[in-house]
Amino acid sequence: MTDSTHxxxxxxxxxxxxxxxxxxxxxxxxxxxxxxxFLLRAAVAKAIAASILLVICVIxxxxxxxxxxxxxxxxxxxxxxxxxxxxxxxxxxxxxRVAINRDLKQVELQLALLTATLTKKTVSxxxxxxST
Numbered sequence: 001m002t003d004s005t006h007x008x009x010x011x012x013x014x015x016x017x018x019x020x021x022x023x024x025x026x027x028x029x030x031x032x033x034x035x036x037x038f039l040l041r042a043a044v045a046k047a048i049a050a051s052i053l054l055v056i057c058v059i060x061x062x063x064x065x066x067x068x069x070x071x072x073x074x075x076x077x078x079x080x081x082x083x084x085x086x087x088x089x090x091x092x093x094x095x096x097r098v099a100i101n102r103d104l105k106q107v108e109l110q111l112a113l114l115t116a117t118l119t120k121k122t123v124s125x126x127x128x129x130x131s132t
Contacts, residue, residue, distance in 0.1 A: 030102075031095045040094060047087040054080035 022030070032040055057077035064070045 027095055031098050043087045043091055050080045050083045
């Protein structure tokens with residue numbers, strides 16, 4: 001039997017598991033309720049605080065009269081942007097980790113189902129050969 005024949009024979013016996021990927025909102029909720037939920041919720045709180053501080057720094061930057069004060073507020077705004085970027089990178093790494101684990105579990109389940117199907121078909125064909 002060729003590979004395509006094997007695929008045709010066993011394709012109908014393996015169920016398809018969740019054909020659609022979860023939406024972005026579902027992935028975010030799954031990540032926030034995962035193993036590191038405290039760290040991720042703290043990261044979201046830090047991102048909100050950095051966003052508010054960024055707005056304050058930008059407003060103060062344009063209200064200043066001296067160059068030294070403008071440089072100080074611009075530095076603060078830059079630090080807020082760097083902090084926001086770090087939090088976003090960390091958060092999306094965690095979202096990706098959860099998605100990879102979910103896909104890996106799905107592949108493991110399909111492999112187990114395929115193994116069970118192949119074992120069952122092999123045993124039934126061996127029994128039918130013995131009875132003839």
